[in-house]
Amino acid sequence: MTTRISRQQLAARIAADIPEGAYVNLGIGAPTLVANHLPDDLEIILHTENGLLGMGPAPAEGQVDPDLINAGKQPVTALPGAAYFHHADSFGMMRGGHLDVCVLGAFQVSQAGDLANWSTGAPGAIPAVGGAMDLAIGAKSVYVMTDLLAKTGESKLVASCSYPLTGVGCVTRVYTDHAVFDVTDAGFAVREAFGDTTVAELEALTGLALVDATVVPERAKRHEGKDA
Amino acid sequence: MTTRISRQQLAARIAADIPEGAYVNLGIGAPTLVANHLPDDLEIILHTENGLLGMGPAPAEGQVDPDLINAGKQPVTALPGAAYFHHADSFGMMRGGHLDVCVLGAFQVSQAGDLANWSTGAPGAIPAVGGAMDLAIGAKSVYVMTDLLAKTGESKLVASCSYPLTGVGCVTRVYTDHAVFDVTDAGFAVREAFGDTTVAELEALTGLALVDATVVPERAKRHEGKDA
Amino acid sequence: MIDKTVADAASAVDGIEDGATVMIGGFGRAGQPVELIDALIAQGAGDLTIVNNNAGNGDVGLAALLAKRRVRKIICSFPRQHDSWVFDGLFRDGDIELELVPQGNLAERIRAAGAGIGAFFSPTGVGTQLAEGKEARTIDGRDYVLEYPIRADVALISALQADRWGNLVYRETARNFGPIMATAAARTIVQVDEIVPLGTLDPEAVVTPGLFVDRVVAVGARRWLDDGAFVGGVDVEGNPLSEEVTR
């Protein structure tokens, strides 16, 4: 049995990789937990695709403002230094490669970095994509936050996705409850295994040949982007 | 000898065709004179492509603000109700067909409504186009303001343009010192001849067969646009 | 004198025809033109194509319009929500057509319509089901699909304040789709909290110049701004809704 970390520990682990000054979009669901673990003494600027940079935490009791919400339609606040903009400008930021980091959930990630997170493709399911495809291709670094195994026990890291794709070759790194994986030209590389977990155990869980991240460099960023 | 009206009279004639509530761009040069003849008691909103709707007249002596200029880089003012915007938004207004009227100068206009006003094509001439091509294709009605004859005596209304084109089939109406011409599917139609000028005289001056505007309808507007 | 203000929401939506394509602003409840949607329901136009980010929530607003079977087709990015039961039922029964568009492509296609762009190459959706059948091209080593403008006959949007020329300012994330939808419709109809005198709005801060606006109606301050409650909608039976904001 390999070591697993909790959802909150995983959020903290991701938060630790986000440097000061980064512009970050946290996807709907579990990725929003990352915000709670960003250090108070570092300025990290959160983007929400419905038109706000400089998003702050949830409002205090009684301070809900229904005009001020995040992409998950939950009430939020705006920090000093915030800016509002419309949807075309907001997705231009994303599509134009101006965000440093995006954290997304996943159904599956392939060893080529393909992401499937918007549809199980089940017959009769009502589709809904929202901003998932824009987020997947937009940020300089696309981090996936997920359990390594689905509830049914299958690995979410796969040789190739069986679910409908959200984006092709777009994932930079996958943070799971067992380990952190980089997407490399040689497939998934174990960047960090939690506790006493071994690469061999991870290979058994995923059914994939894994490489050591310390010997294979992180995939090059896909956008030139800003150098600040 | 046909009747000719002055440049200022021509500007007044054009101004008389612009209804209240119209959004209007007046091109660099003679078309700017039209602004002086718009009735004070009608609200007509002037657009300048360098980023202002609600442009007002030139500032009073000593009130020049170099941040507030028109497309000809002359100092202007802004009226109550004005709005500033960047160049992409400004040309989006034009290209998107949101302006009601644009008034431009011309070297030549063809009977198909082609406009040549940016280059004589002379060898060695340094080209400069500015916003001319955007203006030509953008407004719902494109009015040309020009002398009928060039200084060398040739008609500026032509069967087809010999100068490099600014836009194809874009001109709605031509206001000249001799007459006002509509561009129709049957060629130029004399909408109004000034003084004792006759259609026969205009045909002699232009070398073109002209039709009577009262029997050929004005060319349909090219954009759906707003219906306000 | 230019005066784009109209007396009430019913006058604002007058003339919307059967078969029209209608853009409706808002993302969730922020920026949703609640009073205009209710007026459209009362006005009666049907066989509509609706462009919205979602496909209605609960039994009010857009969901109520759907429930009355006035909508033939919806173009949106995220129809399925926990409270989208009206749409869900119609869709499962084959009673509504859906064009699913990634949210950024939806926004850019609306913007393209307003800006006179004939089509554009977007990297979003490349290699996915939503790009199937679309023209693809590799430019400078990156893959794109060709996306076309989305135009509308009418846009119904919500802003904070307007003047009689139709200049608009918005409030916080309620801005969302309003500014781009205003540019993409032949007729743009806006509900605002209040109409202010011409010259009151800061020309540096006007988000939508009046050029894009045809009719403005003041519906009063949204009560939610005062007491944190979302009200103003009607349910399927046409009864007023009064509901606490969902956390």
Place this chain on the structure above:
Amino acid sequence: MIDKTVADAASAVDGIEDGATVMIGGFGRAGQPVELIDALIAQGAGDLTIVNNNAGNGDVGLAALLAKRRVRKIICSFPRQHDSWVFDGLFRDGDIELELVPQGNLAERIRAAGAGIGAFFSPTGVGTQLAEGKEARTIDGRDYVLEYPIRADVALISALQADRWGNLVYRETARNFGPIMATAAARTIVQVDEIVPLGTLDPEAVVTPGLFVDRVVAVGARRWLDDGAFVGGVDVEGNPLSEEVTR
């Protein structure tokens, strides 16, 4: 703490390399980043490609950069002006390359670069010399030509105020190309009249979010705002310019 401010214009332009593509904001004198251009001249980078609406006026600013033969190519809409003698001479002698772009296509191509659009179909220029050799297409009965993004290594722009996150507000028609150039360059460098404390700028009125900005330098209030005189440039010899505003 994020702090994008730098001490002076020289620090702001530090690191611009030979061969770089540099966007320079401004339309005429409004929004022209005078101090940054002077600093670029002093910094010495050459073999540049410049993107600007014009090609320099008189003997100052961009014209001075051209006169020092630092510019290999210029992409602009309106090079020929009554006082563009520096550019005119270089062009006639074949010492500078010109890409002439209709102003709206120039703006949209810059915007496309910033927004991640691979290419777009524009109706502007169709059937003219400036569309020769470009891919053409008829869409819904209207003719278009395909236009590609213009990206830059560096943008030099001018705004009125900034905070330390790089949020910007502009002033009147000096806004012009600044907001779009800020999105299209790998490094955006901004001169402002003043830096204000974080939280001072109205988040509803911020035109360029700090996301797009890398370095900000305060150069003081432009004296023209006080006495109607345009000053701050240097002539070809590097002497300060003091000139009445041309009417």
